[in-house]
Amino acid sequence: MDIHITPLDFGKAAVTVLGLSKSFGESRVLQNINFHVDEDEIVVLLGASGSGKTTILRIISGLDLPDTGKIILHNRDVTNLPARERGTGVIFQSYALFPKMNVEQNIAYGLRIRRTKRKEIKETVNRLLELVHLNDHRKKYPSQLSGGQQQRVAIARALAYNPEVLLFDEPFGALDAQIRATLRREIRSLLKEIKVPSIFITHDQEEALELGDRVAVLNSGRLEQIGTPFEVYNNPETEYVATFLGAANILNGKIEGGKFVSSNVSIDIDTDANARDGDLAKLVFRPEDLFLRKPENLTQKYQKLADGIIQEVSFIGAFERVIVKMDLPDAPTFVVTRPKTETVAFPLIAGQKVAAGVVRFRILRDPASVANAATKKGRNAAA
Amino acid sequence: MAANLSSMRHVRGFDVVKPLSITVMIAVMLPLILLPLASIFIFGTNKGLASFWSALSAPEAIFALKLSMVTSFWATVFNVIFGLFAAYVLSKYSFWGRNAVIVTISLPTAIPTAVAGFALLLLWGPYGTLGRLLDPQGIHLMFTAWAIILANIFVTFPLAFGVIKPVFDTMSLSLEEASATMGASRWQTFWHVTLPSLRGAIVSGALLTFARAVGEFGSTILVSGNLASRTQTAPLYIFAKFNEGQVEAANAIAIVLALFSFVIFSILFFARDWLEAD
Numbered sequence: 001m002d003i004h005i006t007p008l009d010f011g012k013a014a015v016t017v018l019g020l021s022k023s024f025g026e027s028r029v030l031q032n033i034n035f036h037v038d039e040d041e042i043v044v045l046l047g048a049s050g051s052g053k054t055t056i057l058r059i060i061s062g063l064d065l066p067d068t069g070k071i072i073l074h075n076r077d078v079t080n081l082p083a084r085e086r087g088t089g090v091i092f093q094s095y096a097l098f099p100k101m102n103v104e105q106n107i108a109y110g111l112r113i114r115r116t117k118r119k120e121i122k123e124t125v126n127r128l129l130e131l132v133h134l135n136d137h138r139k140k141y142p143s144q145l146s147g148g149q150q151q152r153v154a155i156a157r158a159l160a161y162n163p164e165v166l167l168f169d170e171p172f173g174a175l176d177a178q179i180r181a182t183l184r185r186e187i188r189s190l191l192k193e194i195k196v197p198s199i200f201i202t203h204d205q206e207e208a209l210e211l212g213d214r215v216a217v218l219n220s221g222r223l224e225q226i227g228t229p230f231e232v233y234n235n236p237e238t239e240y241v242a243t244f245l246g247a248a249n250i251l252n253g254k255i256e257g258g259k260f261v262s263s264n265v266s267i268d269i270d271t272d273a274n275a276r277d278g279d280l281a282k283l284v285f286r287p288e289d290l291f292l293r294k295p296e297n298l299t300q301k302y303q304k305l306a307d308g309i310i311q312e313v314s315f316i317g318a319f320e321r322v323i324v325k326m327d328l329p330d331a332p333t334f335v336v337t338r339p340k341t342e343t344v345a346f347p348l349i350a351g352q353k354v355a356a357g358v359v360r361f362r363i364l365r366d367p368a369s370v371a372n373a374a375t376k377k378g379r380n381a382a383a
Numbered sequence: 384m385a386a387n388l389s390s391m392r393h394v395r396g397f398d399v400v401k402p403l404s405i406t407v408m409i410a411v412m413l414p415l416i417l418l419p420l421a422s423i424f425i426f427g428t429n430k431g432l433a434s435f436w437s438a439l440s441a442p443e444a445i446f447a448l449k450l451s452m453v454t455s456f457w458a459t460v461f462n463v464i465f466g467l468f469a470a471y472v473l474s475k476y477s478f479w480g481r482n483a484v485i486v487t488i489s490l491p492t493a494i495p496t497a498v499a500g501f502a503l504l505l506l507w508g509p510y511g512t513l514g515r516l517l518d519p520q521g522i523h524l525m526f527t528a529w530a531i532i533l534a535n536i537f538v539t540f541p542l543a544f545g546v547i548k549p550v551f552d553t554m555s556l557s558l559e560e561a562s563a564t565m566g567a568s569r570w571q572t573f574w575h576v577t578l579p580s581l582r583g584a585i586v587s588g589a590l591l592t593f594a595r596a597v598g599e600f601g602s603t604i605l606v607s608g609n610l611a612s613r614t615q616t617a618p619l620y621i622f623a624k625f626n627e628g629q630v631e632a633a634n635a636i637a638i639v640l641a642l643f644s645f646v647i648f649s650i651l652f653f654a655r656d657w658l659e660a661d
Contacts, residue, residue: 061564062563062564063560063564083560083563083564084563084564084565084566084568085566086564087566088564089565090561092557092561093557094555094557096558096560096561098558098561098562098575098576098579099558100579100580100582109565109567109575110565110566112575113565113566113571113575157565161565161566
């Protein structure tokens with residue numbers, strides 16, 4: 001039997017980021033970042049400014065060097081290659097179109113550099129102009145194009161030389177809100193059509209959820225969680241992820257006999273093999289998962305949290321947002337969003353007394369006790 | 384450069400200030416700028432075009448004009464290429480003493496041209512710091528056309544640099560980065576991306592340098608030796624002929640130089656839109 005051993009085998013991943021770390025002077029910008037992007041996949045790096053997302057993008061494209069770690073593009077270790085030998089397609093925030101070249105020349109640039117035959121360049125440019133619907137603007141200069149058109153030129157320009165991966169640096173940052181929404185749908189369907197692996201970076205959670213097949217949430221240089229939009233939104237693994245991706249209500253407590261307990265609140269939780277009595281934990285739930293009823297009307301369907309007093313009711317369009325002050329120690333306030341059907345069935349006013357119950361929630365165990373459990377487990381395994 | 388004339392909406396009816404201020408402005412400019420320029424043309428041509436032409440076609444005059452053009456041309460070539468290089472280095476790399484270099488490069492604008500010429504003599508002259516070493520080798524730079532080129536380079540050095548550097552400074556770094564990610568080498572990026580953005584600055588820098596070099600007098604008269612038909616440039620010729628009392632000869636060349644600068648500044652003024660076009 002023949003056994004082929006390839007020194008590097010990262011399966012069918014288009015991009016693999018391994019143990020990336022980087023510091024600028026004293027500040028650690030990236031700490032041990034690991035993730036991969038599959039062929040045809042769109043991964044969004046989501047994080048606040050200073051989370052290190054731009055640095056990751058620059059390291060993948062070769063514009064920055066990591067202190068430690070590797071970048072693998074289609075089974076090729078490119079960590080030590082300069083930007084020009086990596087073959088990535090970067091769409092810069094300001095698009096960085098060449099101002100003295102027209103649309104055609106911008107798109108042809110990567111091929112001209114590669115000394116491609118003139119005829120082939122012409123064919124590729126025509127095909128790409130068709131793809132991004134810029135046939136009528138082929139002779140225009142970047143300054144004569146709208147933001148959305150410039151962006152499409154930037155994408156076509158990167159696609160011309162069959163890049164290993166497309167890297168989008170906050171691509172919608174320079175556009176106004178309405179155009180952003182349309183453009184990101186357009187770009188997503190374009191990327192799905194041409195099947196090029198892509199990485200986006202953004203600080204906009206709505207954008208991340210809509211664009212990505214998977215979303216990676218970054219917080220001060222650490223990768224907090226990576227998963228499908230559904231996973232990161234509904235099953236956040238850390239408090240940061242829970243609060244960064246939309247609003248989240250949080251209640252501190254601990255695990256006790258298969259329940260989450262906090263003062264006189266007691267919530268049944270799924271039995272988690274690792275959860276042990278006394279572990280500190282947080283109960284996390286979204287505003288749309290908290291339900292308000294008349295105290296006598298809270299049915300068995302909901303697990304009761306506590307009673308509370310309505311503090312503020314505000315109309316925000318499709319939903320109503322209610323802030324309720326809970327009858328709990330320290331009197332925490334929770335945010336509730338209610339759809340129209342419910343606001344009609346059960347109108348609320350400030351000062352009203354209600355009972356609050358949850359259906360869906362997430363238990364986050366204290367990182368310290370989780371780490372503790374892990375080492376114990378490790379010791380047991382070793383023994 | 385279309386000037387935006389703002390209508391003066393806060394003034395009602397006939398505005399006396401307008402004709403008055405225009406008249407004052409022209410009255411001041413007339414004796415200071417317009418009349419001196421006009422008198423060159425009036426005196427130069429009042430004995431007829433034939434005499435103007437013969438003054439112009441004197442061998443010494445032709446030589447002086449040619450020498451001015453050739454020396455200015457080489458000084459321009461050097462200063463544009465080196466100014467481009469210096470601007471690239473100084474805006475791209477930061478290093479210890481960078482600001483000191485920038486100030487030093489810009490210094491010649493503020494130095495009197497006679498001082499510049501004197502400084503060159505002290506360095507390259509037969510008894511100068513370097514000239515003393517070169518003299519025994521039979522290399523004499525001063526009092527030759529080389530000296531004129533050196534003086535022109537010194538005096539006009541900051542001009543091209545000063546026009547090109549700001550363009551480098553404001554050029555977005557992401558253009559070069561984009562070019563690199565697309566596979567271009569440094570040289571390809573410079574040639575295809577950076578240089579086209581500098582086209583306007585290079586052309587205007589070159590024109591400014593050339594115009595300034597052709598008119599240079601103070602430093603040239605010190606380093607050239609002012610030898611007719613050997614090291615006498617056009618401005619020196621005007622000075623020499625005037626001293627000899629040959630006003631017509633001086634005047635003919637003066638007209639040529641005045642027209643020449645007029646043409647260059649017209650190009651700079653009217654071609655600005657083209658030069659700065661994206």
